[in-house]
Amino acid sequence: MKLFKRLTVLAVILSLGVISFSCSDSSTGTNPDDDPQEFNSKAAPGDSARSFLSNNQYTSLEVEIDYMPGHEPTQDGLNSLQTFLEERLNKQSISLTNKTQIPSGEQSSYTIEDIRSLENKHRDNFTKASGNTLHVYFLMVNGEYSDGQGSGENVLGVAYWNTSVAFLGKRMEDISGEPPVNPSEEKIESTVFRHEFGHNMGLVGNGSPMQTDHKTSGSAHCTTDGCLMEPSVRTTDFFSNFSGSVPSLDDLCIDDLQANGGK
Template sequence: MKLFKRLTLVVVTLSLSIITLSCSDSSTGSDLGNDPMEFNSKAAPGDSARSFLTANQYTSIEVEIDYMPGHEPTQEGLNSLQTFLEERLNKQSISLTNQTQISSGDQSSYSINDIRALEEEHRDNFTKASGNTLHVYFLVLDGEYEQPNVLGVAYWNTSVAFMGKRMEDISGEPPVSPSEEKIESTVFRHEFGHNMGLVDIGSPMQTDHKTSGSAHCTTDGCLMEPSVRTTDFFSNFSGSIPPLDDLCIDDLQANGGK
């Protein structure tokens, strides 16, 4: 009888273990999009660098752009970003044409949690694990970031946000102040650089060029310098969009980019 009870206990325990593992496996879709077949769209910036850079699976990129009233991105800014992506990504097609005005968040400033909540509310397109199109979300806000001098942020692996009102506030007439188009062009490129894995957050460094304490480049004049996404950079702006330095380009090329 004791032996029978012990065997019964073992069988029950094993059964419960199997059920627990099955439940755990079935919950892995919680960090995906709206469909369990989607790839993880809530990973860290840079985690999908190879998906951006190579054509191994995702041969196309489609950028979904949502903007708050009065802050539609300029065509020049978008054209500049398109050129940058075409120069660095191995893709058959790159589209930035899906633009939608969304309602204002009615906030003077937005935290990273606010931004993520807005994406949850408004984002329509997610990348399918079995598809060939990488979907990216691009959000333009009508306030400033929780750090007031920051103009853009890459906050998930296929998500970027920009402070439209703040960029407008610091823009003006060249040569006294940079145009809004130039500010956008620069900050758009910088934040997309992070989702390409720069620097050292998905595209490993071939030579050490990372700043201490942040994912930015130590080379003066590089697009990935720490100050490029801030208002401080544009207080002394020359009018030219900074290029990627050779070390950043080496990292992208080693990870499957151009």
């Protein structure tokens, strides 16, 4: 009888142990939004700079391009961006061939919230943590930019998430024309495309640590006059005095990229 009671108590203890283990296992199940196995495509610009620059895991980069009617990016502009990426990223392949026209947003201006909403609606490709391809989203809209406070209309491009950039196609068209009086649309695109991708590469001091201090006060831009990453390059102001040449990165920006896995 005593033996039976001991066995019964032992069985109860073991049962409680199993229940306790099961509850513990269930309660530590991960939320998909917090899953470390998932790549976060909605982090801040520059947060994935090393993924852009190095080939430690992501050996390929694919750019998904969506544009609104009448604002398909020019092939010369995209070719210039491809050349820039190939010069600076350690990737086996870089593709910018996936272009899709999306419906007009039917707005004269777009805030960051509007642009993010458009991405949520239209973006098809996302980076897998276990994959080897880094997916980037490129959006061209048919209006001006609004900062939500009634200004920002001179902005031509924005990097708004770690793998997302948007461009104001209507604004680019408005300031383009026939050289030498006005810069061509292709030159404007080439310049602004490169500048915004520079932010997602972590320039300046925003994901790719500075090797020498060259950051402007209050923004992630370069203090060197004539550098691709100087503050005015993303605005119409820069093109009012445009020389016709797409600016290059200065040596300090290149040093930052190379120190973080780039070329």
